Amino acid sequence: MHRSILSFALLGAAAFLPDQVLAQASSTSATPVRTAPVSSSSRPSGPDLVRMPMASPELFDRAARRAGQVRPRGAPGAKGDSAAGAAEAPSDGEAPQAFGSSTAPYTTARVAVTTLGDSSTAKLTPVTSYPYRATGKIRARFEASSGLPAGWYICTASLVKKGVLITAAHCVHNYGQGDAGFATEVEWYPSNISDPELNAQPFGVYTHRQIRIPTVYRNGTDTCQLAGVVCNNDIATIVLNKRDGAFPGDSLGAYGYGWNGFSYVESTFLGNVFSVQITQLGYPKAFDKGFQMQRTDAVGWYTDAGFTDLQNTQIGSAQTGGSSGGPWLVNFGTRPSVSSAASRGSANDSNIVVGVTSYGSTTKGFNRQGSSYFGQNKEFPGADYDGHGAGNIGKIIRDTCTFQAAYC
Numbered sequence: 001m002h003r004s005i006l007s008f009a010l011l012g013a014a015a016f017l018p019d020q021v022l023a024q025a026s027s028t029s030a031t032p033v034r035t036a037p038v039s040s041s042s043r044p045s046g047p048d049l050v051r052m053p054m055a056s057p058e059l060f061d062r063a064a065r066r067a068g069q070v071r072p073r074g075a076p077g078a079k080g081d082s083a084a085g086a087a088e089a090p091s092d093g094e095a096p097q098a099f100g101s102s103t104a105p106y107t108t109a110r111v112a113v114t115t116l117g118d119s120s121t122a123k124l125t126p127v128t129s130y131p132y133r134a135t136g137k138i139r140a141r142f143e144a145s146s147g148l149p150a151g152w153y154i155c156t157a158s159l160v161k162k163g164v165l166i167t168a169a170h171c172v173h174n175y176g177q178g179d180a181g182f183a184t185e186v187e188w189y190p191s192n193i194s195d196p197e198l199n200a201q202p203f204g205v206y207t208h209r210q211i212r213i214p215t216v217y218r219n220g221t222d223t224c225q226l227a228g229v230v231c232n233n234d235i236a237t238i239v240l241n242k243r244d245g246a247f248p249g250d251s252l253g254a255y256g257y258g259w260n261g262f263s264y265v266e267s268t269f270l271g272n273v274f275s276v277q278i279t280q281l282g283y284p285k286a287f288d289k290g291f292q293m294q295r296t297d298a299v300g301w302y303t304d305a306g307f308t309d310l311q312n313t314q315i316g317s318a319q320t321g322g323s324s325g326g327p328w329l330v331n332f333g334t335r336p337s338v339s340s341a342a343s344r345g346s347a348n349d350s351n352i353v354v355g356v357t358s359y360g361s362t363t364k365g366f367n368r369q370g371s372s373y374f375g376q377n378k379e380f381p382g383a384d385y386d387g388h389g390a391g392n393i394g395k396i397i398r399d400t401c402t403f404q405a406a407y408c
Helices: 057-069 215-219 248-252 391-403
Strands: 013-016 077-079 106-110 135-142 151-161 164-167 185-190 206-214 224-226 229-231 236-240 256-259 265-267 273-282 294-303 312-316 327-330 352-356 359-361 368-372
Touching (some): 057 368, 164 352, 164 391, 236 391, 273 312, 273 352
Parallel strands (some): 013 206, 256 352
Antiparallel strands (some): 135 151, 164 236, 265 273, 273 327, 294 312, 327 352, 359 368
């Protein structure tokens, strides 16, 4: 399973230090940062590869059985509620589709319309409209390492600040390989709709400026079920270069992010499991050749997977390699106007990322995926990182925005 982990790293990569190390310095002291110019002139031709850690069906089943026995820590919260972009109401989607042998129900379908309505304007089709267009396809180039071939690998990432993407750490780094584990070049194609090598994209391409990953992921000391598989802190940020003087989020919009189980509820209907309704977006290569965005809607459950100090969320999903790093959103869609006769609920901030796709199943047809839980954990126990939120997500956003403030 460890050999199946494929990651992205790029020049301009950075790691972030756990609280225990930061305590020895001021809150603004620099974390390790590596910057260097990149060039697309050497892009190899040929098909993209995928990189996704894989867990056994037995692990998923054990995690599901454990779900009702564990509780999240800390107070839930969220930051951001982007109103950028003229958000058209998304379709209600498809009826539930096959759930394979995992018995976790979900719906996975292409983000697209089947038949055009009154307008044929491209921006009114879902993938090029907000909130979908804040998600895009990553292509990252790696040198040969640990038995993995050199080449371009695909993942998914989404904007949580006007110039900052959130994705999975394994999309930008080979677990435990230090500075040598980073990718050498990264590109982001918002609302990717076709092969970027051959066809124009609706919003072009953005290149990376800097990447941050948890130090524990960089050094290989994270809490994981196996080395780099089912981990606490498989998350990363990518700061993007401006284009024509503008930040990508200026035109595309951005999501917010949440921590400590924002929008999760303890459901008596599900055996007192802490659960949440998830919308997952991604570019799995097995669907439409990885060129078109896919959407999965599913109920997620919080679990420790039966391992001490491990905190994850899992869902049923048919998405595969290439979906790694894609956002797990709560309250996804366009905010309706609600009269006094109705309520939108208590945790009602829209388009909030509470995880990113981290790993899938080793068995075809056992359709489940997992995400590192956004919030306080063993490595990042802080309840608030200078107003940026709690735990791993608060820490990495705080560090990113401290040293790249203009891009936040």
